[in-house]
Amino acid sequence: MKRIVLFIATNLAVMVVLSIVLSLLGIGRPGSGSTLQLGSLLAFSLVVGFTGAIFSLLISKPMAKWSTGARVIANPSNSTELWLVNTVRALAERAGIGMPEVAVYEGEANAFATGAFKNSALVAVSTGLLESMNRDEVEAVLGHEVAHIANGDMVTMTLIQGVTNTFVVFLARIVGFFVDSMLNKNEERRGPGIGYMITVFVCEIVFGLLASLIVAWFSRRREFRADAGSARLLGSTVPMQHALARLNGMEPGALPQSFAASGITNGGGWGALFSTHPPFEQRIAALRAVQ
Secondary structure, three states: OOHHHHHHHHHHHHHHHHHHHHHHOOOOOOOOOOOOOHHHHHHHHHHHHHHHHHHHHHOHHHHHHHHHOOEEOOOOOOHHHHHHHHHHHHHHHHHOOOOOEEEEEOOOOOEEEEOOOHHHOEEEEEHHHHHHOOHHHHHHHHHHHHHHHHOOHHHHHHHHHHHHHHHHHHHHHHHHHHHHHHHOOOOOOOOOOHHHHHHHHHHHHHHHHHHHHHHHHHHHHHHHHHHHHHHHHHOOOHHHHHHHHHHHOOOOOOOOHHHEOOOOOOOOOOOHHHOOOOOHHHHHHHHHHOO
């Protein structure tokens, strides 16, 4: 489940740092005087907003390997690894995508898929998942991750994140402009002052957190689609229901924060609005409803 949280965190960090650097260089600041140049500000916001999202997407696969310590199975060394590779290959063929890299990492029960392109993605499972589930359940989880890839979820999330980033950058600078105008209403304006810089920085953080609510909502929707995708690939909803039910009784394995949305773990609780995954009970109910 952790793929998206790291994705969101990396994206937000890149966006904030890039906007600060460009602002210090005088790029993206409002013009001198009392006129706010909305056209140029929007263009600036689009560049900053999508740069962070696209950069996060492009580095998602190497970042996932590094942050989890995942070992890619180049040559299966035992029957379990051979079964994993063959199962992912079969699922990928059914889904119509290229063979992903298959990896294993040490940890409690979890799994994730990531990558910028459908035909060169990564599917990774934890040792805890392999030890605590039977093969039908593991296959269902693998089907869920392959469905994420086939659905193009990472690209979709990148576009959504880019759009929300753009609004964050744009609105933060509009608020900053008006705050700066109020602070300097009796003085001749020659450019943005310290009030503008501080307001923009604070607003980017606050608006960025609010934007993450939108991203999390879309992420929860895609989990239902991936569950249904796994059921289609396996020809039955039962294995995925069993896998979710078993996971519901476990302590989910923690993934690096930047990859929270790409795993298989549970959502809900007091932080449900920020959760990238719906509760297991809702996902099982949705699968039962399609039978």
